[in-house]
Amino acid sequence: MNFITEAVAKAVKTLYDLDLNPSDISLQETRKEFEGQVTLVTFPYTKVSRKSPEQTGAEIGEFIKNKLEQVSDFNVIKGFLNISLSDSYWLDQFYSGILCPGFGTIKSKGKKVMVEYSSPNTNKPLHLGHVRNNMLGFSVSRILEAAGYEVVKANLVNDRGIHICKSMLAWQKFGQGETPESAGIKGDHLVGKYYVIFDKEYKKEIEALVASGQTEEEAKKNAPLIKEAQVMLQKWEAGDVEVINLWKTMNGWVYAGFAETYKRLGVEFDQFYYESNTYLLGKDIVEEGLQKGVFFQKEDGSVWIDLTADGLDQKLLRRSDGTSVYITQDLGTAQLKYNDYHMDESIYVVGNEQDYHFKVLFLILEKLGKTWAKGLYHLSYGMVDLPSGKMKSREGTVVDADDLVDEMEQTAKEHTEALGKVESFSDQEKFELYHTIGMGALKYFLLKVDPRKRLLFDPNESVDFQGHTGPFIQYTHARIRSVLNRVAANTESARIEKLLPEERDLILLLSQYPQTIESAATGYNPASIANYIYDVAKAFNKFYHELSILQAEDELSKQFRLQLSAAAGSVIKKGMGLLGIDVPERM
RNA sequence: GGUCCCAUAGCUCAGCUGGAUAGAGCAACAGAUUUCUAAUCUGUAGGUCAUAGGUUCGAAUCCUAUUGGGAUCACCA
Numbered sequence: 315m316n317f318i319t320e321a322v323a324k325a326v327k328t329l330y331d332l333d334l335n336p337s338d339i340s341l342q343e344t345r346k347e348f349e350g351q352v353t354l355v356t357f358p359y360t361k362v363s364r365k366s367p368e369q370t371g372a373e374i375g376e377f378i379k380n381k382l383e384q385v386s387d388f389n390v391i392k393g394f395l396n397i398s399l400s401d402s403y404w405l406d407q408f409y410s411g412i413l414c415p416g417f418g419t420i421k422s423k424g425k426k427v428m429v430e431y432s433s434p435n436t437n438k439p440l441h442l443g444h445v446r447n448n449m450l451g452f453s454v455s456r457i458l459e460a461a462g463y464e465v466v467k468a469n470l471v472n473d474r475g476i477h478i479c480k481s482m483l484a485w486q487k488f489g490q491g492e493t494p495e496s497a498g499i500k501g502d503h504l505v506g507k508y509y510v511i512f513d514k515e516y517k518k519e520i521e522a523l524v525a526s527g528q529t530e531e532e533a534k535k536n537a538p539l540i541k542e543a544q545v546m547l548q549k550w551e552a553g554d555v556e557v558i559n560l561w562k563t564m565n566g567w568v569y570a571g572f573a574e575t576y577k578r579l580g581v582e583f584d585q586f587y588y589e590s591n592t593y594l595l596g597k598d599i600v601e602e603g604l605q606k607g608v609f610f611q612k613e614d615g616s617v618w619i620d621l622t623a624d625g626l627d628q629k630l631l632r633r634s635d636g637t638s639v640y641i642t643q644d645l646g647t648a649q650l651k652y653n654d655y656h657m658d659e660s661i662y663v664v665g666n667e668q669d670y671h672f673k674v675l676f677l678i679l680e681k682l683g684k685t686w687a688k689g690l691y692h693l694s695y696g697m698v699d700l701p702s703g704k705m706k707s708r709e710g711t712v713v714d715a716d717d718l719v720d721e722m723e724q725t726a727k728e729h730t731e732a733l734g735k736v737e738s739f740s741d742q743e744k745f746e747l748y749h750t751i752g753m754g755a756l757k758y759f760l761l762k763v764d765p766r767k768r769l770l771f772d773p774n775e776s777v778d779f780q781g782h783t784g785p786f787i788q789y790t791h792a793r794i795r796s797v798l799n800r801v802a803a804n805t806e807s808a809r810i811e812k813l814l815p816e817e818r819d820l821i822l823l824l825s826q827y828p829q830t831i832e833s834a835a836t837g838y839n840p841a842s843i844a845n846y847i848y849d850v851a852k853a854f855n856k857f858y859h860e861l862s863i864l865q866a867e868d869e870l871s872k873q874f875r876l877q878l879s880a881a882a883g884s885v886i887k888k889g890m891g892l893l894g895i896d897v898p899e900r901m
Numbered sequence: 902g903g904u905c906c907c908a909u910a911g912c913u914c915a916g917c918u919g920g921a922u923a924g925a926g927c928a929a930c931a932g933a934u935u936u937c938u939a940a941u942c943u944g945u946a947g948g949u950c951a952u953a954g955g956u957u958c959g960a961a962u963c964c965u966a967u968u969g970g971g972a973u974c975a976c977c978a
Contacts, residue, residue, distance in 0.1 A: 345921065355920050357958060367958090393958090394921060435978090475978065589978095616976065625904070626974090633976040640978050669905060670973050696907080697971080704971095733940065751940090763914060767907070768971070775912095780940055782914080782926040789940045797937050833917075845915060848925085859933095859942045879937095901940080 315341055315352060317382065318397065322354060325377035330362040349389055350396030351822060357393040367393035401813040407825045409809055412881050418827050418888055423462040428655055429455045430468040431663035432581065436568040437481040438506035440575050440715040441705060442771060443665070443698045449760050449894060450695055451663040452581040453840040456892045461835035466655055469583040470647065473565055474590040479546040481505050482560050483539065484512035494567050500574065500716065501567025515539055578719050580753065580894055585654075587647065593638075595646025599682070600632050608681050619678055629674055644675050652686050659689040661838065666694040666766065693838050696768030713773055722752030722777065729779050735901065750896045751785050757895050758784030762844040782848055784895055787886060790851040791897040794883035797863050799899075801876065810874045816857040817875070820882060823853050827885050831892070840893055847889040854882045 319336040326332050344350040356371040363370040371390035375397070379385045386400035411417060431451020434440060440448075455465045485492070485508040494501040516539045523533035534540070549557040576582065600617055603609035609619050609631060617632035631642050651660060662672060672692035679687035697704065698713075705712040726748040730736055736744055755777045762782070763769060779785040813821070823846075830846045833839075863879060866872035887897050 340918075342917085342920080348921085353921090355959095357920070360958080392921065472978080477978080614976090627903090630976055635976080637976085639976070643978095665972095666906065667972055673905085694906085699971090729940070733938095735938075735940090759913095767914090770913080778913090778927065780927080783940085785940055786926090789938080793938055793941085800937070837917095841915090842917090845925090848915095852925085855941055858937080862937065864937050901938085 317384065318352060318354075318378065321378040321381050322374060324381065325374045326359055326362070329373055329377060330359065332359075332362045344396045348391065348394075348396050349387070350398045351818075352397045352399065354395040354397065355393060356390075356395050360393075371395040401811065401818070404813055404818050404821050405809060405811075408821045408878070408881075412821065412824050412827075413877060417881075418460070418831070418885065420460060420462040420828060420831060422464075425462075425659070426464045426466065426655060426657040427458055427659040427661065428466040428468050428651060428657045429458065429661045429663065430470055430651075431455075432576075432583070433470045433472060433664070434572065435472045435477060436502075436505070436565050437477045437509045439500070439502040439571060442713040442715065442718060443705060445579065445715050445718065445756075446695065446698050446760050446769065447663055447665070448576075448579055448581045449757050450693065450765055450840065452894045453761055453843075453892060454661065454663065454693065454838050456894060457831065457834050457838075457840060457843065460831050460888075460892055463659075463835070466585055466657065467583045468585045468587060468651070470587040470589065470592075472589050474550065474561075474588075474593060476543055476547050477509070478561065478565075479543045479550065480512040480516075481509040482557075482564055483543050483546055484508035484515065485564065486560065488515075494570070500571045501569075502571030502575070503714075503716070505564050505568050505571075512539065512543075575715055575719075578749075578753075579715070580896075587650075589643070592647045592650060593643045595650055596638055596642035596644070597632075597646070599645045599649060600638070600642060603631070603678075603682055606682065608678075619681070621674065621677060624677060626670075626674060626677070629678075631678075641671065641675060641678075644671075645678060648675070648679060648690070649684075652684075657686075657689070659691065660686075661691045661693050663693045663695070666696055668692075669694055691838070693765065695765040698769045698771050701770070701772050701774075713771065718756065719753070722756045723748045724752075725776050726752035726755065726779070726785075729785075730901070739900075747898055747901060750898050751779070751788060751901065754784030754788050754890075754895045754897075755779055756784075757893060758787070758844060761840045761893050762848075764841050765839060784890075785901075787847055787851045787890060788895075788897045789901060790854055791883055791886045791890075792899060792901040793858065794854065794879050794886070795899045798876065798880055798883070800864065808870060808873075810870050814861065816853075816860050817878060820850075820853045820857050820878060823850050824881055824885055827889070830889075834892075843889055843892050847886055847893075850882060850885055850889070854879070854886075 316336065318341060319339040322339050323334045323336045326334050339354070342353050342355070344353045354374065356367050356374065359374070360367050360370050363373070365373070368390050371393065375388035375390060375395050378397070379388055384399050384403040385397055387398040389396050429451055432444065432448050434444060451467070455467050459465045485505070488511055489508060492504065494504050497504055499507070516537055519537040519539055520530065520533040523536060524530055528536065546557055550561060600609065603619065604611065604617065609617050611617050614634040615636070616630060616634040618628050618630055620628050622628065629641065630639055632638055648660070664672065669692070672694070676687060676690045676692070679690065699705070700711070700713065702711065730748065730751065736747065739747065759777045760769070826846070830843060834842045861875065863875040864872065866875055890897050
């Protein structure tokens with residue numbers, strides 16, 4: 315639309331002798347109750363024109379209509395100049411833009427970006443909150459790739475620490491040698507079961523101690539189980555063979571379970587980092603900070619940074635006993651990642667409960683003079699809440715990821731069977747279709763809302779399959795494929811001359827695909843893709859309903875509509891791909 | 902208590918750097934299928950954009966305060 319803003323700038327210069335930068339002129343889409351496709355708001359120019367908004371609009375409109383052959387007409391309503399672009403303009407967009415093989419592929423930006431996401435703890439299975447994280451991370455990776463970045467998908471696995479020892483200890487004490495095979499339970503679920511058992515037994519001990527006169531705070535510290543877990547952690551850090559072996563075994567169970575879940579969710583990673591390898595990092599950064607005078611030491615030897623001038627607090631970076639804290643290892647890991655990849659940007663997909671943590675982390679790296687610190691970004695997303703409130707693993711009030719996928723597949727199956735459309739499908743095809751639709755519904759549900767907003771999930775109200783949903787879009791794609799499969803491949807090169815409103819609306823939307831990718835990439839926001847693809851699907855369904863493709867008035871327009879349908883199908887498929895959602899050929 | 906995030910139709914959400922009468926979907930109601938998949942399409946109804954001020958020709962959007970909800974502020978991770 316640059317040619318319009320340039321023409322407007324020229325018009326304002328010629329008519330009112332005001333120099334305007336075309337990039338300062340903003341156009342908007344014409345509201346659908348008015349004639350036209352592009353609208354210029356003329357209020358800002360009435361000062362220099364010294365005329366009414368209507369007159370100003372008419373003058374500018376007349377000017378650009380004479381100047382630009384693409385402008386076929388215009389109308390002025392109050393301060394709004396509505397511009398109609400000619401059919402031939404839209405057909406140019408279609409034939410030499412949308413229809414080109416490379417449409418929607420943006421040329422390389424020559425930049426590398428790392429997206430860290432998922433980052434699970436190895437003491438329990440994945441739940442709905444992790445699912446949102448995984449969907450966001452994977453989708454953002456895809457979007458950045460489409461926008462021309464080289465992307466490294468990283469997973470920083472939290473595989474050590476007191477919480478892991480809790481599961482290990484409970485298994486040791488109460489497990490009686492149970493394994494995933496012997497119990498017939500997925501590895502991550504088996505380990506999670508012992509995490510819950512630990513908590514239950516621990517609470518019993520606390521109660522007993524409180525009954526014997528201790529305060530709750532004392533009891534929490536003195537309970538034998540927690541002490542044992544702490545001893546186990548120390549042994550782990552000391553490399554105790556027995557503890558390390560148990561740790562390796564149980565983590566192995568968890569990884570096997572995670573691999574299965576990741577596969578069903580359709581996510582993948584290029585690089586795994588493990589905290590067991592990174593937890594000691596960051597000590598040299600503490601030294602560096604002390605040397606540079608960015609950090610300071612208190613009398614007891616502990617190391618801090620003072621961020622009060624930046625509106626934050628003082629932050630501990632090394633305990634008085636010389637051991638490091640959580641943020642220290644994150645400082646070290648950030649440096650490690652940069653050393654490994656020298657990426658231009660690094661995105662952390664982590665819940666908004668850690669907003670403060672990342673603010674501090676990035677600020678410290680900046681103060682240390684790390685040039686790459688400005689490329690760090692915390693993609694902060696809202697928690698997934700249940701109607702009953704927050705999900706808590708320890709209390710078992712979580713929506714389990716594996717169960718959820720099962721339920722989505724089951725619901726997809728019920729919907730599909732009720733419609734009776736899959737009689738001709740093989741069992742394998744049915745299974746795949748149910749998975750595709752079920753995951754499409756779930757992923758779309760999670761991705762269509764702005765990441766930073768919290769999400770309410772009611773397990774009793776199943777995810778919709780109609781309206782603004784994944785299956786609606788998938789269905790639209792299947793419809794398109796169904797039509798296209800009825801005719802031989804289209805080799806027609808002649809072009810049509812006139813457009814109907816439904817056709818033009820669809821072209822207009824399709825032409826926005828590249829800029830939609832760019833803005834989704836800039837904002838790290840899959841929701842903008844999701845909402846855009848919904849608009850495309852809706853516009854296609856309208857087109858499909860109003861006009862016949864195969865029974866078009868003449869052969870030329872039939873070929874055109876087939877090409878238009880194919881283009882819409884392709885954008886839907888590619889766009890859904892950016893969300894990590896597959897679309898079926900039939901459903 | 903300090904800091905940060907959120908608040909739009911009964912419900913779930915759009916609303917781009919301020920622009921027209923604030924839009925979708927679900928739920929409700931009324932219609933559309935001898936024609937390319939009705940998981941679709943069309944229509945009706947549904948709103949003091951949390952509240953009060955301010956900036957502006959113009960505010961859901963920007964600023965301030967208030968209310969409500971959430972998060973965070975550990976020698977935890």
